[in-house]
Amino acid sequence: xxxxFFEKISKDMYTKRSADDNWKNLILQHVDVRNxxxxxxxxxxxxxxxxxxxxxxxxxxxxxxxxxxxEGASGNCKEYQNIKxxxxxxxxxxxxxxxxxxxxxxxxxHHIKEKDLINCFNEAKRILNENGQFIIQDRTKxxxxxxxxxxxIRGYFLEFFPKLVEKDISRRHASKTVNESLIETGxxxxxxxTFWEYRKTYYSKNELKEELLSRNGRSLLFHLNDNELxxxxxxxxxxxxxxxxxxxxxxxxxxxxxx
Numbered sequence: 001x002x003x004x005f006f007e008k009i010s011k012d013m014y015t016k017r018s019a020d021d022n023w024k025n026l027i028l029q030h031v032d033v034r035n036x037x038x039x040x041x042x043x044x045x046x047x048x049x050x051x052x053x054x055x056x057x058x059x060x061x062x063x064x065x066x067x068x069x070x071e072g073a074s075g076n077c078k079e080y081q082n083i084k085x086x087x088x089x090x091x092x093x094x095x096x097x098x099x100x101x102x103x104x105x106x107x108x109x110h111h112i113k114e115k116d117l118i119n120c121f122n123e124a125k126r127i128l129n130e131n132g133q134f135i136i137q138d139r140t141k142x143x144x145x146x147x148x149x150x151x152x153i154r155g156y157f158l159e160f161f162p163k164l165v166e167k168d169i170s171r172r173h174a175s176k177t178v179n180e181s182l183i184e185t186g187x188x189x190x191x192x193x194t195f196w197e198y199r200k201t202y203y204s205k206n207e208l209k210e211e212l213l214s215r216n217g218r219s220l221l222f223h224l225n226d227n228e229l230x231x232x233x234x235x236x237x238x239x240x241x242x243x244x245x246x247x248x249x250x251x252x253x254x255x256x257x258x259x
Contacts (some may be wrong), residue, residue, distance in 0.1 A: 015076040016216050020198035024051055031058050031133050032192065032255050034099040039088055039127060042108035046073030046083065052104065053080045061095065063088040070235060090120045095127045102130055106137040109178070110171045117173065121185040128259045134187060136255040141172045143194070143251040150241040151196075151249045153208075160235045167223050178255055187257035192231030199248040208246065209233040 025083060027033060041051045043062030052060050062077075062085040064070050070085045077083045086257050088094040090105065093147060095163075101125045112120050120193035148155030157163045175192060182190050204207040212233040215221045238247055 015047065015072050017047060017200060019048055022197075023197050023250055024055055026134070026193070026195060026254070027051075028055060030193070031102060031135060033102055037061075037099065037216045038102040038104060039063060039093065039095060039100045040104045040106075041088075041093060041124070042105055042111070043085065044069050044107075046077040046085070047083075048104060048106050049073065049083050050080060052079055053077075055152050055242055057102075058082065059084070061086065061100065063093050063095070065089040069193055091116065092125055094125055094217070097126055098132075099127050100130045101129050101132050102135065103139075104135045104136075109136060109138045109173060112171060112175060117177070118185055121181055121187070125185055126186065130259065132259045134182075134255075134257045134259065135253050136178065136257075137177075137195075137251035139172055139251070140175050140253050141169050144168050144172060146251055148236075148239065150239075150246050152251065153216075153236060153240070153246075153248050154250055156236045156239060157232065160232055161224060161228065164223060165222060166245060168220055175253060182257045184257065189196055189258040190255045191256045193256070194207065195252050195254055196249040197252055199250050199259045204245050205237045205240070205244075208240065209237055210232075212236065 002005060014183065033052055035058045038052050038057045038060045040052065040060055041063045043049050043064050046062055049060045049062045059082045064085070065087060066071065067087060070087060073085050086094060090108060104123065109117065128134065142254065145151055146155050148159050158168060163241055179190055179192065200211065202211065212221070213229060224232060
C-alpha cells in the first residue's frame with residue numbers, strides 16, 4: 001500500500017463524514033455483525049469502525065499501516081469504548097489466528113497489487129474464526145467509468161481530466177480476479193453486490209466547489225495540481241443541476257465471502 005501518501009496528508013482527511021445509513025442497512029441484510037468481533041483493515045479515519053460499532057459489534061479493531069491515519073482515527077472514535085486501533089497491514093495485521101468473526105476491507109484492495117491479493121486474502125482468512133465472514137468493498141473498472149451526472153460527481157473527474165483514467169483504472173481489480181482469488185484462498189459462498197453509496201448533500205455550488213478543492217477523502221484528486229483542481233471544480237459546477245440540494249452518490253462493488 002501507498003504508506004508515504006497517507007503519512008503526508010492531514011490525519012483528519014478521512015474522518016470528515018459518517019457512513020451512510022443505507023450502507024449500514026445493506027451490511028445488516030447480509031452479515032450479522034451484532035455482538036461480533038470485527039477487524040476493520042485499512043480503517044483510515046475510523047468512519048466505518050464507528051458504523052460497525054453503531055450496528056452492535058461487540059468490539060472493533062481498526063488496523064492501518066499509517067500511524068498518521070491511526071492518530072486521526074483515534075481522535076475520531078474517542079467516544080467509542082469498544083473500538084481500538086493498532087498498526088498493521090493487509091498482509092500482516094498483527095492479530096491472532098481466528099481472533100475475529102468478521103473482516104471488513106473497504107476501499108483497500110485497490111492499494112494491493114494483483115500478485116499480492118492472495119496474501120491479503122490469506123491473512124483475512126487466518127484471523128477469521130470458523131464460519132467467519134469477509135466483506136470487501138471497492139471499485140471495479142466498470143464502477144469508475146460510469147458517466148458523471150449531478151449525483152455521480154466522481155464520473156466527471158475522468159471526463160474532464162482523461163489523464164486520471166489510467167491512474168484510476170490501473171489500480172482496480174476485475175470482479176473476476178477478486179472472485180477467483182477468494183475461491184483460490186479457500187473462501188466459499190462468494191456473493192457480489194453493486195451499490196450506490198451516499199457520500200454528501202450539497203446546498204450550493206460554492207459548497208460543492210469547496211468540498212472538491214479540499215480533496216477530502218479523494219486520493220485521486222491529489223494527481224491534479226491546484227490550478228487543475230480549480231478548473232475541475234468550475235467545470236463540474238457548470239454541469240450539475242441548478243436544483244439544489246444535490247445528493248452525491250458513489251458506485252461500489254461489494255464482495256461477501258464465507259470462510
